[in-house]
Amino acid sequence: MHRRNFIRLAGGGTIAAATGTLAACGVAGPHYPAEAVEAWQGPVGETEVRRRAVAYAITAPNPHNLQPWVVDLREDGVITLRTDRERVLPHTDPLGRQILIGHGAFLELLVLALAQQGAGSEVQLWPQGPLPEALTAWDDRPVARVTLQPAGQPDPLFAQVLQRRTPKSDFDTARPVAPEVLAALLASQRPGAPLQAGGTVDDARLGPLRALCWESAQVELLTPRTMMESIHLTRVGPSEILRHRDGISLNSPFVRAVAALGMFDRTAPPAEGSAAYESAMGRFEGHSRTAMGFVWIAGGNTRADQVQAGRAYARLQLRATALGVGMHPMSQALQEFAEMAPHYERVHQLVLGRPAPRSADDATVQMFCRIGYPQGEVPATPRRPLAQFVRA
Ligand SMILES: Cc1cc2nc3c(=O)[nH]c(=O)nc-3n(C[C@H](O)[C@H](O)[C@H](O)COP(=O)(O)O)c2cc1C
Numbered sequence: 588m589h590r591r592n593f594i595r596l597a598g599g600g601t602i603a604a605a606t607g608t609l610a611a612c613g614v615a616g617p618h619y620p621a622e623a624v625e626a627w628q629g630p631v632g633e634t635e636v637r638r639r640a641v642a643y644a645i646t647a648p649n650p651h652n653l654q655p656w657v658v659d660l661r662e663d664g665v666i667t668l669r670t671d672r673e674r675v676l677p678h679t680d681p682l683g684r685q686i687l688i689g690h691g692a693f694l695e696l697l698v699l700a701l702a703q704q705g706a707g708s709e710v711q712l713w714p715q716g717p718l719p720e721a722l723t724a725w726d727d728r729p730v731a732r733v734t735l736q737p738a739g740q741p742d743p744l745f746a747q748v749l750q751r752r753t754p755k756s757d758f759d760t761a762r763p764v765a766p767e768v769l770a771a772l773l774a775s776q777r778p779g780a781p782l783q784a785g786g787t788v789d790d791a792r793l794g795p796l797r798a799l800c801w802e803s804a805q806v807e808l809l810t811p812r813t814m815m816e817s818i819h820l821t822r823v824g825p826s827e828i829l830r831h832r833d834g835i836s837l838n839s840p841f842v843r844a845v846a847a848l849g850m851f852d853r854t855a856p857p858a859e860g861s862a863a864y865e866s867a868m869g870r871f872e873g874h875s876r877t878a879m880g881f882v883w884i885a886g887g888n889t890r891a892d893q894v895q896a897g898r899a900y901a902r903l904q905l906r907a908t909a910l911g912v913g914m915h916p917m918s919q920a921l922q923e924f925a926e927m928a929p930h931y932e933r934v935h936q937l938v939l940g941r942p943a944p945r946s947a948d949d950a951t952v953q954m955f956c957r958i959g960y961p962q963g964e965v966p967a968t969p970r971r972p973l974a975q976f977v978r979a
Pocket residue numbers: 646647648649650651652685686688689692751752753754755915916917918919967968
């Protein structure tokens with residue numbers, strides 16, 4: 588019967604009918620199940636300083652919400668951070684660069700949360716040397732060793748940790764981002780930080796950068812193996828979201844209706860013209876078109892630089908949270924797979940005015956994000972339970 592309604596009311600009425608059916612079954616709205624987002628309440632019931640800090644750090648932004656972190660707390664006064672080698676993106680992130688940016692974001696939140704509890708941190712990156720370039724050669728060596736120190740200075744950005752969200756929605760095109768707001772954002776970096784934050788709200792630059800976002804997104808969506816990587820990580824509806832608590836969580840009535848009707852095929856990229864195809868394309872087109880400014884993090888491209896880029900990005904997004912501005916990474920042009928190469932070159936030309944890097948010492952754009960004002964509430968995304976990250 589659901590299916591008959593869907594087909595008979597083809598067009599706009601289709602969605603309304605399907606949504607109505609789900610609502611009648613008592614399924615909740617687009618928010619994620621409470622248990623899946625419990626991390627956003629902070630370290631409930633945790634008393635140990637390091638465990639409390641880790642409970643904040645797992646809310647860090649990270650690619651495709653894979654949450655690729657493992658922390659070892661077996662040595663007193665030390666937190667050792669490793670990467671979970673199962674949680675990588677070989678097609679869209681073949682060098683693991685974005686995964687390591689997610690580790691940097693985790694480290695920044697960890698340091699902020701330790702400082703808030705009065706503990707300083709000495710962060711040593713790659714204590715046993717950096718991971719090799721090929722993902723397949725990655726081993727168990729630590730990304731960082733954090734040693735607790737006697738005195739930590741709380742940082743006002745800590746107040747934003749549990750409020751931070753990544754808005755994956757169209758921004759309000761009636762609300763420009765003021766140059767002063769951009770300046771305040773870029774001032775979020777630690778003195779002497781090794782990577783630089785930059786940005787623009789200049790009308791003349793927005794057009795080419797929006798076009799870059801949209802055209803590079805089409806490459807990711809139309810390249811079967813990169814599109815399939817996202818599809819495999821998509822969790823639809825409350826029970827799948829609760830089971831995984833990671834990946835790309837979709838819980839809107841429309842997507843749940845399509846899935847409930849058996850029309851969300853996850854075995855192949857969506858066919859051109861299908862509802863899923865139009866929906867994916869429409870989202871990226873809207874995100875690109877409504878970018879009201881851009882910010883980026885640039886510097887070198889060693890493994891240490893990649894982790895440092897994540898620390899810088901976390902601070903930028905926390906400051907955006909304090910200012911009420913939405914910040915949403917548009918990483919497609921930065922992805923190092925062959926079909927993306929022209930856009931990788933173009934993003935470096937448009938942002939830095941120079942060619943794409945040829946070596947790890949060349950200037951590299953590490954993060955590229957649109958900014959603007961979200962038009963509605965942005966939901967917190969799921970996180971796995973704390974125990975799954977900790978080796979104690
Ligand atoms: C290195 C990196 C790259 C990212 N690239 C994208 C992207 O291209 N598109 C996107 O929608 N989100 C991107 N994100 C944001 C993540 O999807 C987001 O952090 C994750 O889903 C968790 O959501 P939250 O930030 O709201 O907690 C990126 C995040 C990081 C750290």
